[in-house]
Amino acid sequence: MNSTPEEARQRAVGLAADTMGEIVAFWGFKASMGRIWTLLYLSSDPLPADVIAQRTQLSAGAVSMALHDLLQWGIADRAMVPGARKRHYRAATDVWAIVRRIIRQRELRLVGRAVERFSEAVRVLEDSLANHPGDPSTQFMLQRLRGLLQLARIGYKLVEGFADVGTFTLDPIRGALSYFGREQHA
Amino acid sequence: MNSTPEEARQRAVGLAADTMGEIVAFWGFKASMGRIWTLLYLSSDPLPADVIAQRTQLSAGAVSMALHDLLQWGIADRAMVPGARKRHYRAATDVWAIVRRIIRQRELRLVGRAVERFSEAVRVLEDSLANHPGDPSTQFMLQRLRGLLQLARIGYKLVEGFADVGTFTLDPIRGALSYFGREQHA
DNA sequence: CAGTTTTTTCAATATGTTCTGAAATCAGTG
DNA sequence: CACTGATTTCAGAACATATTGAAAAAACTG
Numbered sequence: 001m002n003s004t005p006e007e008a009r010q011r012a013v014g015l016a017a018d019t020m021g022e023i024v025a026f027w028g029f030k031a032s033m034g035r036i037w038t039l040l041y042l043s044s045d046p047l048p049a050d051v052i053a054q055r056t057q058l059s060a061g062a063v064s065m066a067l068h069d070l071l072q073w074g075i076a077d078r079a080m081v082p083g084a085r086k087r088h089y090r091a092a093t094d095v096w097a098i099v100r101r102i103i104r105q106r107e108l109r110l111v112g113r114a115v116e117r118f119s120e121a122v123r124v125l126e127d128s129l130a131n132h133p134g135d136p137s138t139q140f141m142l143q144r145l146r147g148l149l150q151l152a153r154i155g156y157k158l159v160e161g162f163a164d165v166g167t168f169t170l171d172p173i174r175g176a177l178s179y180f181g182r183e184q185h186a
Numbered sequence: 187m188n189s190t191p192e193e194a195r196q197r198a199v200g201l202a203a204d205t206m207g208e209i210v211a212f213w214g215f216k217a218s219m220g221r222i223w224t225l226l227y228l229s230s231d232p233l234p235a236d237v238i239a240q241r242t243q244l245s246a247g248a249v250s251m252a253l254h255d256l257l258q259w260g261i262a263d264r265a266m267v268p269g270a271r272k273r274h275y276r277a278a279t280d281v282w283a284i285v286r287r288i289i290r291q292r293e294l295r296l297v298g299r300a301v302e303r304f305s306e307a308v309r310v311l312e313d314s315l316a317n318h319p320g321d322p323s324t325q326f327m328l329q330r331l332r333g334l335l336q337l338a339r340i341g342y343k344l345v346e347g348f349a350d351v352g353t354f355t356l357d358p359i360r361g362a363l364s365y366f367g368r369e370q371h372a
Numbered sequence: 373c374a375g376t377t378t379t380t381t382c383a384a385t386a387t388g389t390t391c392t393g394a395a396a397t398c399a400g401t402g
Numbered sequence: 403c404a405c406t407g408a409t410t411t412c413a414g415a416a417c418a419t420a421t422t423g424a425a426a427a428a429a430c431t432g
């Protein structure tokens with residue numbers, strides 16, 4: 001209650017940074033990246049690495065590495081501070097664009113690889129059936145595998161659309177999806 | 187090429203299972219859960235734990251734990267096999283419903299917690315400003331923090347809608363989002 | 373309900389990831 | 403271009419997570 005503004009800000013940053021850290025960690029990034037981004041995002045001025053280290057309780061090395069990652073992903077950038085010796089960093093603020101870029105670079109690759117690999121698996125079974133027609137286990141597996149492949153392709157389209165346009169609607173493909181869920185039976 | 191159907195199936199399962207393992211691992215589950223689900227999903231008959239262990243190269247213990255998780259999440263279930271001593275397991279096939287349930291139980295909680303914590307941080311700053319009106323750093327931080335809170339709330343709504351209805355459209359809220367991205371300046 | 377097989381549990385271990393601390397490198401400045 | 407301070411790098415420590423292996427528990431079967 002009767003705390004200084006400085007103390008209040010510190011507490012607020014701590015709460016927000018830890019929360020964001022959890023979220024990005026869940027998302028496959030280092031928690032410290034989320035913490036640092038939040039710290040920068042909530043600062044009215046760019047901060048140098050040593051201040052970041054001090055406020056996040058991280059070593060200089062860890063801060064350097066996390067900043068490197070943040071710059072790589074375009075989640076933070078260097079800010080020119082007039083007569084400053086140290087480099088100063090500031091958070092990218094266009095959260096929407098950040099999310100889109102990350103999704104494009106990570107999820108899209110991941111799902112793309114999945115499509116390729118499922119395709120290969122389908123091919124393996126098709127070849128096998130060509131040589132040994134009528135094998136029931138193989139036929140069953142092929143059917144299901146085609147379902148997985150279809151699902152992966154749908155996922156790819158979804159993610160791609162989201163990354164490109166920033167919109168994400170399932171409606172056009174719900175028919176295909178509900179078909180998929182609804183059994184190539186057991 | 188000239189392999190037995192059995193060999194072909196084994197190769198196809200391996201490819202598909204590893205792929206799915208990667209995907210679910212990226213998603214925060216154990217890779218072995220994805221591998222086992224895929225193995226079951228591609229089998230025409232339910233499989234007992236020892237067969238799963240043998241085909242996935244996991245120990246009996248690991249299989250038991252992974253199956254436990256799969257059952258918990260409703261991603262697999264026990265199948266009654268007539269005169270069988272061992273328990274047999276089979277994959278849940280309604281992929282769509284599985285994804286929805288997982289999102290509801292995990293993402294929704296995660297984002298919900300974020301909303302709570304950002305709210306608390308906002309409260310902290312509001313209190314501070316009540317006692318120390320006009321502090322510029324605090325004002326700046328409060329503004330940005332409100333942006334994060336708004337974003338988290340939007341995310342919550344999105345995830346909730348997706349979990350409930352299975353549809354996911356950003357259109358209704360794009361105004362709010364683009365506003366957010368477009369700067370409470372630096 | 374005793375014997376047998378299956379399943380679960382859990383401490384120890386293996387694996388993978390992030391962080392530290394200090395040395396090496398790099399960048400400004402006089 | 404040498405000096406000072408800032409930054410990066412990286413081997414090892416700390417930490418987190420997944421798996422093993424074996425013992426305990428549970429579930430069948432006769």
